[in-house]
Amino acid sequence: MALESPSQARLPLLAVRELNFHRDIETILRFQVEIYETNFPGFRVTATFLRDYRRQLRRVSRQWSEGLFVLDDGQQPRGFLWVGLITTLISPTIGYIKNIYIAPELRGQGWGRELLRTAEQWAAERGATEIELDASVCNEEAVRMYESAGYGTRRLRMAKDLRSFGA
Numbered sequence: 001m002a003l004e005s006p007s008q009a010r011l012p013l014l015a016v017r018e019l020n021f022h023r024d025i026e027t028i029l030r031f032q033v034e035i036y037e038t039n040f041p042g043f044r045v046t047a048t049f050l051r052d053y054r055r056q057l058r059r060v061s062r063q064w065s066e067g068l069f070v071l072d073d074g075q076q077p078r079g080f081l082w083v084g085l086i087t088t089l090i091s092p093t094i095g096y097i098k099n100i101y102i103a104p105e106l107r108g109q110g111w112g113r114e115l116l117r118t119a120e121q122w123a124a125e126r127g128a129t130e131i132e133l134d135a136s137v138c139n140e141e142a143v144r145m146y147e148s149a150g151y152g153t154r155r156l157r158m159a160k161d162l163r164s165f166g167a
């Protein structure tokens with residue numbers, strides 16, 4: 001779908017489309033460095049990690065229960081979305097957002113929210129009654145985006161540093 005900008009003037013050709021694995025994969029892998037290193041402070045993306053990620057994406061790119069989208073500027077991906085269907089203890093089908101990314105120079109213009117809408121629509125069309133995601137508390141921009149789009153916290157993953165026990 002070709003999109004007029006959600007706000008302000010910007011690149012005229014930006015559009016959300018499905019991932020073309022062979023054409024897009026190298027750019028999508030480059031995005032993963034910031035995504036993983038921002039959301040998991042201390043983690044370093046390695047060549048092995050990227051090789052496994054590439055394999056995983058190639059496998060799921062053929063599955064009905066996985067949705068892979070890019071924000072395309074007419075030449076290359078400038079954003080990425082991975083959404084899938086999962087089952088939980090209480091819901092047989094819910095959407096789960098695994099990865100969402102907008103290139104730094106395009107942030108703050110509504111494209112992240114546009115990808116969120118794409119994920120929600122994709123999941124609803126496949127029968128999902130709800131959509132979930134995990135977010136790192138340190139990623140304030142992402143948490144704010146989810147909250148402003150209507151997402152709320154259902155469970156907290158809590159952590160405590162145990163290194164002083166070994167000292």
Ligand SMILES: CC(C)(COP(=O)(O)OP(=O)(O)OC[C@H]1O[C@@H](n2cnc3c(N)ncnc32)[C@H](O)[C@@H]1OP(=O)(O)O)[C@@H](O)C(=O)NCCC(=O)NCCS
Binds near residue numbers: 100107113140
């Ligand atoms: C998170 C991310 C996808 C947001 O994309 P974006 O295109 O900048 O988001 P939008 O422009 O659609 O903004 C949507 C809302 O997010 C919040 N937001 C976005 N950037 C923000 C910032 N710098 N500071 C505070 N809030 C921000 C705002 O609530 C905003 O709504 P508003 O404009 O009505 O105030 C983008 O920052 C990103 O790709 N980050 C790196 C990858 C990542 O960490 N992904 C999330 C993994 S959980």
